[in-house]
Every structure is written in structure tokens, then in C-alpha cells.
Amino acid sequence: MKSKYFDEWRAKYETMPGAKKYPHVFSPITIGKLEIPNRVKYAATEDNLNTHDGFITKEDIAYMAARAKGVAGGICTMQGVTTDETRKGQGYLGQACAADRKFLPGLTEMANAIKGEKAVSNYQLMHCGRVGGHWAGVAEGPSAIPQRLRLFEPVEEMSHARVIQCIDEHAFAAEIGVEAGFEIMEISGIVGYLLSNFLNTYTNRRTDEFGGDLEARFKFVGDIIRKVKSVIPDDMPLIIRLCAWEQLDDVDGNTMEESLQTYLMAAEAGVDSISITVGWQESTVPVISRDVDKGSWLWVPKKAKEFGLKVPVSMAYRLFEAEMADKAIADGVIDYWENCRPQIADPHMPLKFLEGREEDIRWCVACNVCLARLFRDAPMTCYINPTCAHESQPDWYPENVHTDDPKDVWVVGAGVSGLEAAWTAAERGHNVTVFDKNAEPGGTLLDARQAPYNDYELYEVTTNFGMAQCQKRDVEFKFNTEVTADMIADELPDAVVIATGADYVKPEGWEGDNIISLHEAINDLKPMGDNVVIWGNKKPAIGCALALAKKGKKVTIVGEERSAGKDINPSFRWRYNIFLAQNGVKAYNDATIKEIGDGQVIVRYYDGVKFPVKADTIVYAERESNNALREACQENGIEFRLIGDAAIPRGVSGAVHDGYKTGLRI
Amino acid sequence: MAFDAEREITSLWRAFHGTQDDGRRFFYLWRQTALQLLGDKADPMEVALKAWENIGIDTAKSYFPRTNLSKPNWLQAIASNFVATWMMRGAKIRMEKGANDNEILLIWDRCPFPTTAKQYGASMEEDVQGCDKGLQTTVEQLALFTNKKLKIETLKAIPRGEGACVRRLWVEE
Structure with missing residues (x-):
């Protein structure tokens, strides 16, 4: 069965450069009985944008709609919904809930928003197990194993009756999802959430039918798969996310072979596709941070297939680039491309690949500030994307706030904040000139990019993006030009953005060649x-x-x-x-x-x-702000903004956000 | 360049010992406060055991991130954690190999807790049982965390006049 907009998208791809450049990413795939026009999937992630008692908000709907538009006809997954009324399964403060029919209207609105962007809507069930209980103050799991990380709540062992009830709750929440109008059903069993707790030798010490050997530990997962399958339409695909390698060898977790065996068991139980993941939240090995090279986990799905897995598989995890995904699909390593963090950084990333606008992509820098925020009960934000979680606010976008009073704006400094301010101001209709004393853009990052562990990505991502956006908007550049107070006094621009960064300052009294x-x-x-x-x-x-x-x-x-x-x-x-x-x-x-x-x-x-x-x-x-031009602006009565490190020396994120907001306000 | 290493180290050492004494006094003052508030119904042993149980749980939490069962000497690493904890608390403690690879002896040649206990009116038996409770609880939590039959038992205790505290830490086969 073709997804609703299948033919429309297939026809559209014919005219799109990305479909020719990445023919495998933009080729159709059948998952279960559903034919999908491309092989792109936005993976579920929490965003803490919903109410604390589980109701969907307009902010979350706008956030998801942007990602749905970005998958260009592919799969878009809403955040995992918690399934229990006690909220012991709630792992995040703003996690959506589907434990009651009262949540149906919001979920329906969410499904409609995703489908409204002509994407295929995916609904995820996610009981967070031992990393849940965020609101209840106690988590639940197969066994009461102490937490390794103090961040998480104490774990309560589920009684046999509670396990049975929990399986039924998954089925109930699935029914709600079907009624809401979602087109794909997904179950999450990754990173330490409840299903993974049952599978794992370290967290499951039960002696009843749900504990023991791998088959017994899988029973909970298998029962959920079968029960959910029994309540969803026959032609609705069922996906499961399971961990291929827990990285819990230090506490005697499952071996990789055991985990891969659970893939075969899940397929046998009736899932139509598996999303492959690596690591738990309490693993001590990094999985998705910038120091992990892009594409370095592709050996995992390859191994899963060699192990005998036949259903289509997807994988995210530092697989940021369409070229990499296209090759992995062509080589049969994965069947479709899943991404999450990259579409937090740029909701339209796959669409931009399709349209041949790669220079417009804001690349994720794999800093995990998104996760840091979620774990600290703050709404989602992105290090590199100032509009993240502001999708419901049109005036947060420069194209929506054109100026009636175009000004000659000088941006002094072609570092991260200067470039951001320049292109956003130019987008709004200002005449922008960027000056820099160096021969090339980048500012502070020209030094920072020399650091190891892929820090060059910070420079490439911000500078290449900023330059491309400026060039598209006819921003004028004057390199090798140091702006002085006299220049400002002589030429009297309408506004000056002081993005001159910070200087390394030698402490007083320190003398010597060394x-x-x-x-x-x-x-x-x-x-x-x-x-x-x-x-x-x-x-x-x-x-x-x-x-x-x-x-x-x-x-x-x-x-x-x-x-x-x-x-x-x-x-x-x-x-x-x-x-x-x-x-x-x-x-x-x-x-x-x-x-x-x-x-x-x-x-x-x-x-x-x-x-x-x-x-x-x-x-x-140690750095001190270089804001020497402030006085010149003040003396001449010129509107000025002090941004980035020139305001306070900080990280790249502060510079990006400062620059963007300044461009919006001039 | 004026730098007197001996002076720096000795002053640091004095401050460290002062902190250890202060920590113990803090513990027994809290005990006294709890007993005062509870009044006649207070059972000092009950209060002490509960306090040491809580300490044991929290001590285990600090060991979890450092517990790595994939290393062959993981039991020794856990024993080292105990040694470090008690050194910080002011004891003179060491570990010795036990009768087999699954066993390590923890030996307290000296411990300042009984002396402080006396100063604040706690019985010696309360001191032994409290300490045992803390160690037992930590080991129970570690056993739960690691899924290993980790055990600890007290063979000798300074407050009982046995000259040293000796505890056997082992993994039951």
C-alpha cells in the first residue's frame, strides 16, 4: 500500500537535484505493507515542550511540523509517549502521555500536523524504565538494581501483575495512537528504557517467567510486540528500536551476540523493521558526541545483517551526511537513513539535500547540549540553531520580520556572531558590510579549529554556513580591514555590530620570551x-x-x-x-x-x-572582550550592538545565538 | 623563587587531619542531636545503625561509576575503594590477599572512631555494629549492582579489644 503522498513526492523527486545526487536515499522503501517515497526518517526525541502532565502543546506541534516538512515525504516520528498513569515511565519533564483518552485530541493534532507536511507520521511508545520516574520520584523496572548515575531515580521492582498490566498499557497507548491517525507504530527499547531493562542480564534478575535466559528476558518485549500488533491495523507497519550493543560489559550486561539475537526474536515476533542503536545512558563509552567520527557505527547494522536479520533496518548515530547514508544504503548496510540530532540543528536538513541546497544546512556539531537541557528539565534548545523550539513564533525568523527602515549596517568581525548577525540583518532588508582584520572569516575559531577531537567541525559548520548565507544576501565583505574609531566617525554608518571577539590577555607583570x-x-x-x-x-x-x-x-x-x-x-x-x-x-x-x-x-x-x-x-x-569600538559609536550617536565574545567571552553557541538575535532586532 | 615544600606539605597535612577530626565530631554531634530530639524512646543503637545504613548506601553510590567487572582485578578495585574511603576517614588501613583469589582481607591497624565515640558517649558495641552495618550495606548494594555474590564479614574489631579490625571481603562461588 502506498503512503498517502507517495505519488506526489515521487513525481516531485524527478525534478529535484538531490534525488539524482543521492538516488538511494530518495528511492522508495516498503516497511511492512506500507510503501514510503524515500528512505529518510526523523527519529524520536524528547523536547520537554509539552505540559508536565503529558498534554501536547502548540510549541511541540510546531517543532514537529518543521521536522515533518524536512523529511520530504519520509517518516517523521513524534517523541515517545509514556504509557502508564502512575508516570513511573516518564523520563522527561515534558514527555507526552497516552495513558488515557484525554490525551487523544492533542495526539490527533500532532498526527495531523505531521501529515499536513505530507510526511509519514510515526508514533512511538516509550516507557523509560529505570531512567523514568522523573515526576513520580521512583522508577520501575524488572528488578530493583541501584542506579549508577545519581541523576536517576531509585528503581522499584515490578510485580508480576504490574508487568502484565504494563503490557496492556502499551496496547492501550497503541490504540490511542491508531485512533489519533498515525500511520506507523514504533516501540522504543533503547538506552536503558524499560524494554531494554527486561532484555539485559544486569537489570533483569527476575526469577518468574520474565527473567532468566534470553528467551525469558525477551518475553516482555515479545508480549508487547504481539499485543500491540493485535490492536493496530494489519497494514500499519510496526518498528522497534533496540540496542545492538549496550556497552555495559563493565557490569556484565548482554553480549553483542545476545543483543543481536533479540533482533531476530523481535522480527520473529512480528516487527516490520528495526532501528539499530548503540549504548545506554549509563554506558561509559561515548556514542554520539563530536569526538566519535561520523559513520563510525556503520559496522553495527552490517553485523546485524550478517547475523541473519532480514527486516529493513535503519540507524542514526553520527550518520549526518546524505552522501554517507546513500552509500550505506547502496552497500546494503542500512535500508533507510535515520537522523535525530542533525534535524534538531536543521529541521529541513534532508529537504535541503533534496533541493540541492547543502550550503544552507546548519550542521549539528554533536555537542549534546540538547540532551543536557532535557536531563535538566529545560526545554529543548540547540547549540547551533537559534530557532530550535521557537518554531511556533513566526517573528523568530528574519524572513518574517522585514524592516521598513533599511539601514547601512557595519558588522565588525567575521567570526561566528558577526556572520550570523550579518546574514539575518541582510535577510530583513538592511545593507550590510562585514569587516575583518584577518584575511579570512572565522574569528576565534581560526585558533579553536586546531584542537583535536573533531573541533574543526565547529569552525566548518559555523563559518561555511554563515558565509554562504551572507553571500546569498549580497553582504559585502572587507577583509584585511581593521575598523577604527576614525572610520566610524568619518563614515557614520547607521548601525554598528561590534563582533570583534576577545583577546588573549597577558597578566600584568608577566615578562619573558617563554x-x-x-x-x-x-x-x-x-x-x-x-x-x-x-x-x-x-x-x-x-x-x-x-x-x-x-x-x-x-x-x-x-x-x-x-x-x-x-x-x-x-x-x-x-x-x-x-x-x-x-x-x-x-x-x-x-x-x-x-x-x-x-x-x-x-x-x-x-x-x-x-x-x-x-x-x-x-x-x-584567558580572554577579555575586545569592545574598543563601543566608545566611538556612543560618541557619534550611532546605534550599536555588542555581541559574541566582544560582549562576554563564551562558547560558540553564545556567539551564534547573539548574532542571530541581533540581526533580528536591528 | 620562594617556595618551601616541607612547609606547604606539613600545613596541608595538618589541615587534612583537622578535617578528619571535624568530620567525626560532626557525625557524633548529629547522633546526639537525634537522641535528644527522640527523648526517652531513643534507642542509640537503632539510631546508629540507621545512620550507618544510609552512609553505606551513599558510599556504594560513589563506588558504582568506578566498578568495572570487565577488569580481572575488579574485586581488588572494590577493596581499594574501601581502603581509600577509610583512609580519608582517618584510619590506618591496608589490604592483604586472602586464602584464594576470591578473597581479600581489609585490616584496620588503627581507627580513630572508637576514641571519638567514647568522647561523645557512644558505646563500643554501637561502634562495632554501626561500622559493620555501613560496610555490610555498601557490600549488599554492590552485590545488587554487580550481580555478584559479594560478601563481607568481621573477624576482629578494635572496639572489642582485639587490636585491629579485620574484615574478609569475598565473592561466594
């Missing part, structure tokens, strides 16, 4: 000894430390922040702490450099404790 700036150190502009001490413990210092450590230097960082990388979001900071340890970089936090001597510095902790550290070279990496 004292150099981060810029000089990371670009190898000055000779350095073997023992390097870096002053500063924020992200720039950490990036520099890692870059120098990779070159064989013995690096120590000393900084006043209470912990290294306080400016990195919590879901990524733990990775940097591991990188520092792996590269032998010592970090002395909450400390200052009290004295510089011959071959060493004296470090002083906040409480007065002092100790010497070997130092042939000292690198200063």
Missing part, C-alpha cells in the same frame, strides 16, 4: 619547551592543551574556574575531562599562577596551598 599567547602556541608561531603550563581552564585552554599534548608536550593547565571546562555543556564536558586524563594533561583548578621562575611556576590554590610546576613555556589563554 610567555606566549594561545594564538602563538596553537599555531606554532613561537618555539616551546617540553613542559608547558597554560594559564586558563576554560574551553580555549583545554583545546590548546590537548593540541599541544598531541604534539608530545607535557601540559599543565591552571585556572580560576572551580572545574576545567565550566563553559562546556555538561553532556560533553565529561568527555573533555577524559581527554585531558588520556593525554596526560594535569589540571589545577580554583588556582592561580602566583610566581613565574626559571623553568617552573608556583601554583597557588584558592585556600593558600602552593606547589611548583615545571614550566619551560607559559601560555596565556
